[in-house]
Amino acid sequence: MSYLYFVVYLNHKRSPIEMFSKKCEYGIRAAILIAGESLKGQRISLKYISEQIGSPNAFTAKILQTLTRAGLVDSQKGPTGGFEIPIEKLSQITLHDIVEALDGSQIYNGCGLGLAECSEDHPCPIHEHFKLVRADLKAMAHRANLLDLSTGLIKGFTYLKTACPKKIKFIKDKKVLNSITE
Template sequence: MFSKACQYGIRSVIYIWKQSLNNNKVGAKEIAEHVDAPEPFTAKILQELVRKKVIGSMKGPTGGFYVDKAHEKFTLKDLVVAIDGPGLFEGCSLGLNQCSETNPCPLHTEVKVVRTHILHMLTAKSLKQLAEEVESGETVLARFI
């Protein structure tokens, strides 16, 4: 459902939140290791998320990536849009220019229902709430082999 960049970004930001809940900043190498992602690609994604203010970063020996009160409002939707753009939520699923409510493509009505469900799923909880679920053991962030 999500691009590889988006998958890495979601896992990375949840990991950053989990660490920030314990007042820790983390580097790209540690993040990549813990979310099973390539370090250079992860670093690129993280820099983009810093640029879009979804996460913060600080340079220096005590630096790293972090989140704080300023980032509490962000949801998965914000993260998906920051990485992949708004395409999941808008535009014709068949790529037609004239698709609209008054001029629907053959998939318009069904896709609208699916998008509504996806939008709810991606906005129901903040990224902080997802990290708290991982921290409490309610959910997991690691892949099992």
């Protein structure tokens, strides 16, 4: 007698194309979490961060190193150490700052078709069409700051981790299922 079980697992792979790289997505999520905890006077560890935002631990460590070196986040070693952002800086740090540090500003400045030379004088076919999109994205990234982004989180209005899985795989064999879910 065999049953149909299903096992669910998160995947960390970047979908064919998203707006930001995985590095940047994790970085933004981490920064918002740190911002929220900093507002509450808490310093938080890498372990806690990767648990809360559902990101791979060691990869997140590299990203936080980058943000720390960029001066966007403060780090402290040793027990009781961790990451934090001074409250007074929260409203000054924008989404743009995070993206710039991790992905660069190609996304708002580059040509939509990847041409090196694409400008008003020498436009690609979608140059005009792309203007508005790029301008919106750029304005949004400069407007959104860590204070605003983290208050929604603290109030429970927004979320940083998906409760729902990305990939669902069906497994008939109970033993196989248990070997994966144990």
